[in-house]
Amino acid sequence: MVQYPSDLDTAFAAVADPTRRGVLERLGRREASISELAEAFDMTLTGMKKHVSILEDAGLVQTQKVGRVRTCTLGPRRLTAEAAWIADYQRMVEARLDSLGAFLERTKGDQP
């Protein structure tokens, strides 16, 4: 039996990186080869292979080689509530710092 990492680790592997989030989104629409993905995300083939292999280890993506082309599809595992939470949290932290920047700008010179 294949041993997958825990839900939280899987979720992290998948969503803590924006490229991997994007790859999952895209594969959710339709399958793609590694070179198509590399081109879509403006990155080297080696770089994309790394992302795909992390997603593959997590069970979120599976690949199949036909001839010289490796095709990627969504794997047997689906993203969990944890993954959505981690992605939301990350966006929240970034938005909060944006908001803090705007606040500090707005209140500049208000008082010493």
Added chain:
Amino acid sequence: MITTTKRHTLTTPTDRTIRVEREFDASRDRVWRAYTEPELVAQWWGRGNKVVVERDEGRRGGHWRYVEHSPDGEVNGFEGRYREIIPKDRIVRTFEWDGMPGYTILETAEFFDAGEGRTRVVSTSLFFSPEERDGMLQSGMEGGMAESFAALDRLLAEVR
């Protein structure tokens, strides 16, 4: 338009950690106050949503609870406890969202003087699963219970 704040940098130094770094054109004093004075927190923490600071006991062990009210009527509560507060230097606290109870995040905010009146904020978040948290609690509790039973045994032996 904000031209004075640099874009954040985002890295994940270890698994389960989210680290965001930002530089602000404001003194460490002002940034510290924005993080710790409830009436100032309410003005930025909600990212445009209304924030009600229900509790903010800014000391080790103190509770905090902020509730966000979005314009469409959605209400989201966030809370935790302070683990460490060193004025103008760092805040370490737990963070939990009402919607994912048990999923504790340990949040650290560090404040650095970046020169020329600027401040760098480094925010690090470490995620725990409920199983891990329960495991931690349980291992502590089991040890404590064994000690309590031993003490009870001694007491009962004495009063026999």
